[in-house]
Amino acid sequence: MHDAIRQRRSIRRFTREPVSDDLVEEILDAARWAPSGLNNQPWRFAVIRDARVKERLASLTRYGAIIRSADVIIAVFFDTASGYDWTKDLQSIGACIQNMLLAIHESGLGGVWLGEILKSGSEVKSLLQAPDAYEFMAAVAVGHPDGKPPRAPARRPVSELVFYRK
């Protein structure tokens, strides 16, 4: 587990090998086990494999090449009708996405958390026919990794992150 947390990388290039439906279900199963305040489970998902839909998504971000290359895109939404506290709800959405990324890594797949596409949130919502109450939170690109995993971006040491100990 600890190794998975440290060894997970953002994977941005994928082979053409399809991701099985079973693996997609496993990623979504990991997602739903995230903790949430009052157990409100505010996460909702759109699963996109269709090349035309992916192409339209790709056109909404500077990172379209990643979306075109990935076999599956999982778009993550926050159902504001299930929300109770903006800060805590966004945090639990983040916990949910981290579960997805860890499950992707553990399955031998590669994935990356795409955030820049949030600038096109309303276009993504209308493309995916999301209900009004859903806010677009992230896209996770999933596929079989092509090539070696990249080096991890450096992390600050714990000593720089802890400001108080008593």
Next chain:
Amino acid sequence: MHDAIRQRRSIRRFTREPVSDDLVEEILDAARWAPSGLNNQPWRFAVIRDARVKERLASLTRYGAIIRSADVIIAVFFDTASGYDWTKDLQSIGACIQNMLLAIHESGLGGVWLGEILKSGSEVKSLLQAPDAYEFMAAVAVGHPDGKPPRAPARRPVSELVFYRK
């Protein structure tokens, strides 16, 4: 990994056995490996073992008994000076907290994510002498579990969470 994600529970009762410094460092190490937008790593931590500081924290939430029972409290802050996008920064803080909870579970410890105490954010900041730019995000209580883990709060099935497939 997938089992850890599913089997992790919120643990709210702890024995008096201390949590070693090494395990605390491991939890913080897992925390810092979370992903963040632009790799901005906006998380900061306060580590509290002192009974008097814990007592003051405990007085700031309805869940004070959990704080008194836990050997260690890790308070998580968002350094807004490192932030770049409120939504994405809060999500990455959530990913960081989830890494901590998974590392706690994997180490045989128990932990729980406390959010209700956010209502006392300014008091927590001043108690822990946090810089102005730091926003209080969560407290994670850590200890050796006392008794059997509770049953998991039910989760919605994946079929209820996926609103679009194509």
